[in-house]
Amino acid sequence: MARRAGTADGTALRAARRPEVRLPPLEPYGDGGLERDGDYDGLDFDGTDLAGQDGAGARFMDCALTGCVLDETSLRRARLLDTVLTGVRGVGTDLGEATLRDVILADARLGGVQAHGAVLERVVIRGGKIDFLNLRGARLKDVVFEGCVLVEPDFGGARLERVAFADCAVRGADLSAATLVDVDLRGAAPLELARGVDRLSGAVISHTQLLDLAPVLAAELGVRVMP
Structure with a gap:
């Protein structure tokens, strides 16, 4: 069963389940090509x-x-x-x-x-950098992005359930038509959305992220901000 973490409004956030990979003794692959x-x-x-x-x-x-x-x-x-x-x-x-x-x-x-x-189910992506990751229409469940850099990841039309971003950078993400359920974005810094800010329902963000996203949210709502 997935663990639950509290949010600022007191509601429960179901945490992602991590994989438990225990590899057996392995044999060398050799020099043959993939089939x-x-x-x-x-x-x-x-x-x-x-x-x-x-x-x-x-x-x-x-x-x-x-x-x-x-x-x-x-x-x-x-x-x-x-x-x-x-x-x-x-x-x-x-x-x-x-x-x-x-x-x-x-x-x-x-x-x-x-x-x-x-x-993707029970997957941890830890460290490193991935540019232009195309996950359009993908299904992610119990996935953790941890300590990595994602440049312009495309989640268009994808379903994300129990997905967490921990100590990672997300730049220019596309959430167009995506569905988010128990998605924890609080560990993403920076969190930059190119498209799909209207799809954030079902996600949790921090107060700082809310302030950073304010211009994008205002534009999405058609709100003009004037001095």
């Missing part, structure tokens, strides 16, 4: 260059990906389960309609990740 619909179980991808490879529909179970290169890697509709990714880097990684469940993504350096329509 579409491949099955990867209990493998250690250590510094593996996966750039340009096609692992669409593959399943990764109890795996560790450390320092891997993911430039233009296709993991579309892949399933990443009980898996830890550390220090991965790349541009244009395709995770469209993928499933990430009980996953830890730490210290990533990624740009232009396509994760539209993806399902």
Whole structure:
């Protein structure tokens, strides 16, 4: 059951459940390329260059990906389960309609990740920087963004439930048509919204954030602020 935290108005905020990933002893992956619909179980991808490879529909179970290169890697509709990714880097990684469940993504350096329509459940994204993360139409449940930098993340049309932002920077986020349920934004500094400020219902923000967002909120309501 999700933990509950109090908010300033006394209502309960359901906290995100974190993944509990305990990897078994792993076998080295080796030098082979990814295969579409491949099955990867209990493998250690250590510094593996996966750039340009096609692992669409593959399943990764109890795996560790450390320092891997993911430039233009296709993991579309892949399933990443009980898996830890550390220090991965790349541009244009395709995770469209993928499933990430009980996953830890730490210290990533990624740009232009396509994760539209993806399902993220019990996921922690810790440290690192992700530019232009496309999560349009995705479903996020029990997801924590912690100590990371998100530049222009796109949550358009996504559903976020029990999602928390802790000690991270969110710049130019798009919440257009998104649905937020028990979303804790208080740990985001700065919190910058490019679009979708009207979708903040269901989120919790701090007093400081409210003041920072006042110009955007006023513009959304058509309120003119004059000296």
